[in-house]
Amino acid sequence: MAGTRYRPHEIEPKWQRYWQAKGVYRTETGSDRPKYYVLEMLPYPSGVLHMGHVRNYTIGDALARYKRMCGFRVLHPMGWDSFGLPAENAAIKHGQDPRDWTRSNIAEMKRQLRSFGFSYDWDCELSSCEPEYYRWNQWFFLRMWERGLAYRKKAAVNWCPACATVLANEQVVDGCCWRHEGTAVEQQERDQWFFKTTAYADELLNALEDLSDGWPDRVLTMQRNWIGRSTGTEVDFTVEGDGDAIRVFTTRVDTIFGATCLILAPLHPLVDRFGFGDRGQAMATAAATKSPDDLEKEGFFTGRYAVNPYSGRKVPIWVGNFVVMTYGTGAIMAVPAHDQRDFEFCSKHGIDIVPVIRPSDGALARPDDMEEAFCRYGIVEDSGEFSGMDSAAAIARMSDHAEATGFGNAAVTFRLRDWGVSRQRYWGTPIPMVHCQECGVVPVPDADLPVLLPTNVSLTGTGESPLREVHDFVQVDCPECGRPAERESDTMDTFVDSSWYFYRYTDARNSLAPFDSATASKWFPIDQYIGGVEHAVLHLIYCRFFSKVMRDLGLIDWDEPVQRLFTQGMVIRDGRKMSKNLGNVVSPEELLDKYGSDTARMFSLFAAPPDRDLDWQDESVEGMWRFLSRVNRLVARHADTGAEASAQPTLPADRAALRKLHQTIDRVTADFESRWHFNTSIASIMELTNELYARENALSNGVIQECLRGLVRLLGPFAPHLTEELWHALSGTGPLLDASWPKYDADLARDDNVQVVVQINGKLRDRLTVPKGLPKDQLSELARQTDRISTLLAGKTVHRVIEIPDRLVNFVAR
RNA sequence: GCUGGAGUGGCGGAAUUGGCAGACGCACUGGACUCAAAAUCCAGCGCCCUUCACUGGGCAUGAGGGUUCGACUCCCUCCUCCAGCACCA
Numbered sequence: 001m002a003g004t005r006y007r008p009h010e011i012e013p014k015w016q017r018y019w020q021a022k023g024v025y026r027t028e029t030g031s032d033r034p035k036y037y038v039l040e041m042l043p044y045p046s047g048v049l050h051m052g053h054v055r056n057y058t059i060g061d062a063l064a065r066y067k068r069m070c071g072f073r074v075l076h077p078m079g080w081d082s083f084g085l086p087a088e089n090a091a092i093k094h095g096q097d098p099r100d101w102t103r104s105n106i107a108e109m110k111r112q113l114r115s116f117g118f119s120y121d122w123d124c125e126l127s128s129c130e131p132e133y134y135r136w137n138q139w140f141f142l143r144m145w146e147r148g149l150a151y152r153k154k155a156a157v158n159w160c161p162a163c164a165t166v167l168a169n170e171q172v173v174d175g176c177c178w179r180h181e182g183t184a185v186e187q188q189e190r191d192q193w194f195f196k197t198t199a200y201a202d203e204l205l206n207a208l209e210d211l212s213d214g215w216p217d218r219v220l221t222m223q224r225n226w227i228g229r230s231t232g233t234e235v236d237f238t239v240e241g242d243g244d245a246i247r248v249f250t251t252r253v254d255t256i257f258g259a260t261c262l263i264l265a266p267l268h269p270l271v272d273r274f275g276f277g278d279r280g281q282a283m284a285t286a287a288a289t290k291s292p293d294d295l296e297k298e299g300f301f302t303g304r305y306a307v308n309p310y311s312g313r314k315v316p317i318w319v320g321n322f323v324v325m326t327y328g329t330g331a332i333m334a335v336p337a338h339d340q341r342d343f344e345f346c347s348k349h350g351i352d353i354v355p356v357i358r359p360s361d362g363a364l365a366r367p368d369d370m371e372e373a374f375c376r377y378g379i380v381e382d383s384g385e386f387s388g389m390d391s392a393a394a395i396a397r398m399s400d401h402a403e404a405t406g407f408g409n410a411a412v413t414f415r416l417r418d419w420g421v422s423r424q425r426y427w428g429t430p431i432p433m434v435h436c437q438e439c440g441v442v443p444v445p446d447a448d449l450p451v452l453l454p455t456n457v458s459l460t461g462t463g464e465s466p467l468r469e470v471h472d473f474v475q476v477d478c479p480e481c482g483r484p485a486e487r488e489s490d491t492m493d494t495f496v497d498s499s500w501y502f503y504r505y506t507d508a509r510n511s512l513a514p515f516d517s518a519t520a521s522k523w524f525p526i527d528q529y530i531g532g533v534e535h536a537v538l539h540l541i542y543c544r545f546f547s548k549v550m551r552d553l554g555l556i557d558w559d560e561p562v563q564r565l566f567t568q569g570m571v572i573r574d575g576r577k578m579s580k581n582l583g584n585v586v587s588p589e590e591l592l593d594k595y596g597s598d599t600a601r602m603f604s605l606f607a608a609p610p611d612r613d614l615d616w617q618d619e620s621v622e623g624m625w626r627f628l629s630r631v632n633r634l635v636a637r638h639a640d641t642g643a644e645a646s647a648q649p650t651l652p653a654d655r656a657a658l659r660k661l662h663q664t665i666d667r668v669t670a671d672f673e674s675r676w677h678f679n680t681s682i683a684s685i686m687e688l689t690n691e692l693y694a695r696e697n698a699l700s701n702g703v704i705q706e707c708l709r710g711l712v713r714l715l716g717p718f719a720p721h722l723t724e725e726l727w728h729a730l731s732g733t734g735p736l737l738d739a740s741w742p743k744y745d746a747d748l749a750r751d752d753n754v755q756v757v758v759q760i761n762g763k764l765r766d767r768l769t770v771p772k773g774l775p776k777d778q779l780s781e782l783a784r785q786t787d788r789i790s791t792l793l794a795g796k797t798v799h800r801v802i803e804i805p806d807r808l809v810n811f812v813a814r
Numbered sequence: 815g816c817u818g819g820a821g822u823g824g825c826g827g828a829a830u831u832g833g834c835a836g837a838c839g840c841a842c843u844g845g846a847c848u849c850a851a852a853a854u855c856c857a858g859c860g861c862c863c864u865u866c867a868c869u870g871g872g873c874a875u876g877a878g879g880g881u882u883c884g885a886c887u888c889c890c891u892c893c894u895c896c897a898g899c900a901c902c903a
Contacts, residue, residue: 004856080867137887216818217818217819218817218818218819218897218898219817221817221818221898221899222817222818222897222898222899224817225816225817225899225900226898226899228830228899228902230902230903232903245900248903249902249903250903251903252903263903287901295901299899320901321901322901323901323903324901324902324903326902327902327903328902328903329903331903332903333903334903335903339903340901341901341903342903345901413902413903415899415902423890443852471815511882533897533898536898537898537899605836606826606827606839607826607827607839608826610822610826612827614826615825615826615827617825617826617841618840619825619840620825620826620839620840620841621840622840623839623840623841624839626854627839629853629854630854633854671830671832674830677828677830679826679827679828679838679839680827680828680829680830680837680838682838682839683828683837683838683839684837684838685838686837686838686839687837687838690838693855755834757833757834758833759833759834759883759884760880761884762833762883762884763884764834797881800883801883802833802883802884804833805835807833808833808834808884810884811881811883812883812884
């Protein structure tokens with residue numbers, strides 16, 4: 001029975017118990033209803049739900065409920081990204097076991113999620129720190145190893161002193177750690193495991209085009225930039241004296257006759273060979289700790305020369321701090337006349353400037369007059385047989401020439417690097433590899449998976465993997481020769497865990513495989529993925545890479561896992577992102593205690609369109625509480641009347657109420673189907689509520705029942721507890737999710753009369769109420785006859801009449 | 815520097831296709847109810863001018879220009895803010 005007071009703290013737990021007892025959110029399988037997979041990014045179990053989570057899950061939950069009511073079978077799962085540093089740091093700080101800490105956080109967060117009433121099917125819950133899950137990380141690692149997609153190499157890697165571990169390139173932000181703003185990332189040489197993401201660089205880039213319908217432009221652009229494909233030419237310069245070649249990559253081979261020196265990256269192997277290894281190291285370290293803006297271009301001459309294969313010109317070999325080892329070939333040709341950075345470097349160090357490109361409408365610059373490089377395309381000069389060509393033609397011909405002569409070729413370079421997955425930390429998936437003196441690097445056989453993460457490890461946070469000290473773990477027999485060997489002690493980046501988890505949801509208890517392909521194919525691709533934009537180039541590239549690998553392993557037969565992606569905005573308060581550090585957080589728990597979850601959900605959807613940042617204002621939450629109370633009171637007054645719902649108008653006001661109802665159905669449905677501007681959906685439901693309040697006593701019983709049932713169902717995806725309560729009171733049945741989404745009736749929604757605006761010379765002068773659909777000439781005739789218009793038009797000549805039926809008449813008059 | 819997004823009342827925001835700018839909500843003001851308060855209900859609420867009042871008029875969507883009968887919306891120039899990328903050769 002609906003009470004007259006809105007009491008969320010009574011009804012919310014009641015209906016949560018009811019949903020759980022009835023198994024309302026269990027995923028429906030084996031029906032022929034169309035599928036819909038709605039997924040929210042899984043949280044790290046920090047133990048505290050914050051407003052960002054609530055916003056994310058409220059959007060997903062509204063969509064899941066809407067689709068359910070529209071007749072889809074919906075997969076709406078939730079899990080835990082439960083490996084990672086905070087657990088380990090808590091262990092170091094408070095001496096707590098990471099496993100216990102994580103599990104109790106999960107229990108707490110799950111309780112919070114349940115108290116919000118999100119419609120998750122907890123039967124597919126997964127937690128990445130459990131062996132049942134992470135054994136499949138290891139399984140994927142072995143498959144990638146077999147295909148050469150997982151490999152080990154010594155490399156300069158990003159080292160965060162605060163995390164005491166290595167970071168992937170994607171985890172370095174402005175030269176600092178993504179978790180430790182202000183902690184500069186250092187470069188260290190280490191043996192590391194990598195996943196060969198670059199093997200799919202072209203495909204990852206090209207497939208972005210297919211995603212353009214369902215993914216935000218912002219994310220597509222970010223990924224495009226991150227992959228950073230650029231086309232150019234690779235050219236060998238021969239080192240004088242020892243016949244070695246230095247290969248450079250350039251996008252402007254047309255300028256190569258103007259190359260006046262070569263510049264090597266400080267960590268280029270030749271720098272060491274020339275005897276400047278230490279100096280190069282020092283330079284690399286100094287450069288890595290500064291942002292590009294503050295870095296003066298510095299360098300030194302190696303005393304060696306190389307020969308330009310096109311011109312035969314002998315050029316000095318320098319080392320420069322602005323040349324990056326990890327891009328292109330780690331060496332560049334400097335063309336100071338046509339590249340601004342080279343210009344600055346060469347001017348500073350007294351290296352020749354030789355212009356070879358002139359503007360198509362001008363003359364070749366004189367080196368002494370140049371104040372900056374001329375970087376645009378133009379006409380090639382002083383370049384032997386290529387002189388006189390325009391840049392584009394020269395680039396093509398010169399690349400061909402390099403290839404024909406054998407000193408180079410056209411080439412494509414990517415900014416994307418292979419994904420470094422080694423972490424020198426405890427709380428992650430053990431890498432399933434063994435190092436044997438005899439056999440080298442040997443994979444752990446499938447039959448021996450999972451390689452269990454040992455317990456009772458002493459955690460110090462010193463920088464070496466804590467697992468190195470666990471002798472039972474490290475000392476193993478070589479799987480190949482049986483002799484004593486050492487287990488790999490690095491663990492995997494936790495982004496490995498989240499790269500494929502959404503497949504596991506479809507078959508979460510499978511102990512024979514990561515998932516069953518046939519089962520997954522019943523749900524994939526993910527119809528709608530929802531999460532924060534901060535994962536645009538981390539998770540969202542890694543998971544695309546994983547899907548491509550899985551496809552090549554024959555596990556799936558599609559290319560992309562996520563059909564549509566939605567990135568929600570941040571929650572802001574006092575102009576800043578809500579964060580514990582800034583002390584401006586609103587805890588969802590507080591909100592729950594004060595208003596209940598429906599109010600919190602409604603507000604987080606109403607305050608801003610979901611893709612924009614949400615400005616949190618405490619007073620506005622109060623307004624949402626008032627609205628729900630209003631709905632509750634309205635429905636309570638008409639529940640239990642025994643009246644049947646009827647869409648037949650009998651009283652004069654009935655027609656208007658039904659019209660408003662169907663106009664609202666139209667708007668809310670449209671918002672779900674296209675724009676996702678739930679703030680306007682809720683606004684229109686408020687309008688409907690206001691209208692019903694205003695007409696309440698003038699409506700027939702049948703029509704008011706009809707309108708209320710419509711109202712409650714429209715509100716259902718946003719405020720599930722209150723509407724469940726009201727739906728039971730109105731209809732005597734439930735759950736509301738089994739009720740169908742209200743059907744829009746265009747006839748009922750149609751206005752009989754419309755207000756038409758009358759303008760003179762584009763200025764609003766009068767309004768007119770006319771029957772809808774009134775033809776053009778009749779409309780302007782009526783408009784002309786009104787008192788105001790006829791007065792204003794008197795003595796003027798009407799040159800033109802613009803008529804938009806049902807909207808406006810504009811007299812152009814003088 | 816490059817790329818993407820945004821700029822509308824005191825505030826969050828609306829205007830879906832070039833057609834009434836400010837829906838809906840917050841805050842505020844006034845009224846009703848009440849012994850009183852809370853809650854609730856009703857009304858008002860961009861700026862300026864005009865009128866005792868009814869009213870009437872002008873201005874206004876970051877700035878300036880353009881296209882159009884008509885521009886928050888399209889085009890050009892510029893400013894500010896947010897985000898991402900960046901000696902990427």
